[in-house]
């Protein structure tokens with residue numbers, strides 16, 4: 057049967073099992089929108105800005121594990137999508153973004169709404185295609201889905217010229233995987249390397265598993281949990297790994313890195329063998345590699361992308377492969393060889409860690425006159441039984457969410473780690489809810505970030521998405537203000553909002569419920585009331601302490617052992633200079 061290119065595109069997406077397409081129409085995609093209308097194969101979600109379309113599709117992917125799909129027009133539609141694409145790229149999220157392009161004969165003529173999408177997206181996609189021949193359309197869609205979700209996942213752009221959508225051709229969708237000669241990701245770990253790794257680990261005195269987003273992306277949470285619990289070793293997560301191992305388990309030390317816990321950071325610094333699992337030694341995690349290397353350690357690094365290994369920190373045993381396979385295989389070797397740690401070493405390591413943990417670095421004293429952001433997140437965790445899907449924006453509220461909400465399962469926590477894109481929170485909540493409507497979906501945001509995609513309140517009303525927005529309103533671009541306080545002598549340059557909208561009225565104007573909460577004693581009641589409104593979108597505007605800071609904090613150029621500690625830990629130290637709190641007291645080098 058002859059179909060138009062637009063119809064072929066829609067049928068191809070259907071063949072890939074697409075449930076939702078997040079998009080915004082325009083001239084170059086008119087044919088595609090017409091085919092969507094006529095064929096009615098899946099639901100299209102009409103957002104209010106293309107950036108939000110890509111973020112929502114990205115969140116659908118993060119929540120469901122499937123490929124997220126966005127559709128935008130040429131020119132400004134395409135450029136508006138770029139921030140969303142780059143956000144997904146830096147966090148390795150599988151997506152296909154279809155953009156309209158001007159007709160083939162017009163390409164290169166500065167045509168109306170022409171932009172070189174292949175060129176402009178090149179640095180922030182896993183791959184991209186320009187389709188100028190209808191014969192290539194279906195197979196290109198097939199390849200795009202294949203590339204997006206295999207190996208290290210990532211976004212793939214398919215730019216489709218308008219004349220291709222108008223032409224007609226016979227439709228047949230490839231049933232089998234398409235062979236792509238230059239792209240063959242390795243999934244099985246090298247047997248010799250895995251044996252070597254397991255033996256190195258067994259000889260450790262101070263072992264640590266450090267895991268990241270790769271465990272969630274590779275659906276390997278069960279294998280990780282089995283590995284850590286069988287070996288009895290401590291583990292720590294990156295911001296992107298949170299939830300891949302249950303936070304409430306004693307073997308979990310919390311998040312590490314710039315705003316990691318005291319115990320996780322000191323364990324990472326002082327471990328003698330580290331198993332890095334789907335984590336990329338980001339600069340927010342190990343800070344300065346030279347300082348990280350000050351304490352000698354061996355590193356086993358498991359990652360599906362060989363280019364990540366030894367990029368920032370040299371690996372002693374590199375293992376390229378899919379974490380699900382590699383962890384299961386390493387555990388099988390461990391059991392088969394009846395390996396064990398030296399129990400007195402392991403016991404001593406745990407004692408040291410428990411000592412660090414007993415300093416209770418996330419402790420805080422609630423105030424009677426003003427709401428603390430930490431209190432809101434902690435209360436939210438309690439009233440949702442640690443079970444809600446949490447999205448966040450970027451800033452202090454993001455770090456408070458990461459520190460105070462105990463994530464118990466993978467895909468429960470959605471945030472922008474790599475690009476740190478303010479404005480993701482609300483569209484992430486939309487995509488997450490559509491992917492899993494069985495859960496409460498809460499967006500923890502700041503009054504700065506929420507305004508970057510506030511127009512999506514309208515989309516939420518149209519599709520009746522009962523998201524709960526938890527705005528930790530401190531009146532400041534708080535994370536930037538924190539840096540100004542600590543490192544720029546408190547010069548608050550352009551970080552205070554002189555005027556903010558009335559978020560309650562704004563929510564109501566969009567047809568939603570709005571609530572403003574000033575008093576600490578009202579936090580729990582307000583959250584319960586909002587969550588009880590199962591079918592309604594509720595905007596909770598929590599007026600919080602304006603000058604709270606996120607601690608611990610590893611400042612620029614500092615090592616993991618040089619955290620700026622929270623006030624309650626500083627009081628016990630002689631040196632409480634906030635800029636130079638060098639916590640070497642419990643450094644293993646001084647513990648006999």
Ligand SMILES: Cc1cc2nc3c(=O)[nH]c(=O)nc-3n(C[C@H](O)[C@H](O)[C@H](O)COP(=O)(O)OP(=O)(O)OC[C@H]3O[C@@H](n4cnc5c(N)ncnc54)[C@H](O)[C@@H]3O)c2cc1C
Nearest residue numbers: 268269270274294295296313314315336360379473474476
């Ligand atoms: C304000 C702010 C503060 C931050 N502070 C911190 C902080 O304190 N601590 C922190 O940890 N981060 C922090 N971040 C996030 C940080 O910038 C990085 O995004 C994050 O640390 C990277 O996490 P990751 O190493 O798990 O890598 P990801 O970006 O999640 O990458 C996943 C890795 O797994 C690999 N992978 C994917 N699939 C597989 C598979 N199937 N098998 C094997 N490997 C696979 C990929 O190749 C990649 O190397 C902060 C971000 C912001 C915006």
Ligand SMILES: Cc1ncc(C[n+]2csc(CCOP(=O)(O)OP(=O)(O)O)c2C)c(N)n1
Nearest residue numbers: 451452453476478502503504505533534535
């Ligand atoms: C698009 C974008 N612009 C700028 C930044 C830099 N930035 C990081 S955090 C932050 C402040 C966020 O303020 P708010 O949303 O109110 O959160 P808070 O830190 O106060 O909790 C800024 C401006 C960013 N991450 N993203």
Ligand SMILES: [Mg+2]
Nearest residue numbers: 502503532534
């Ligand atoms: Mg703020």
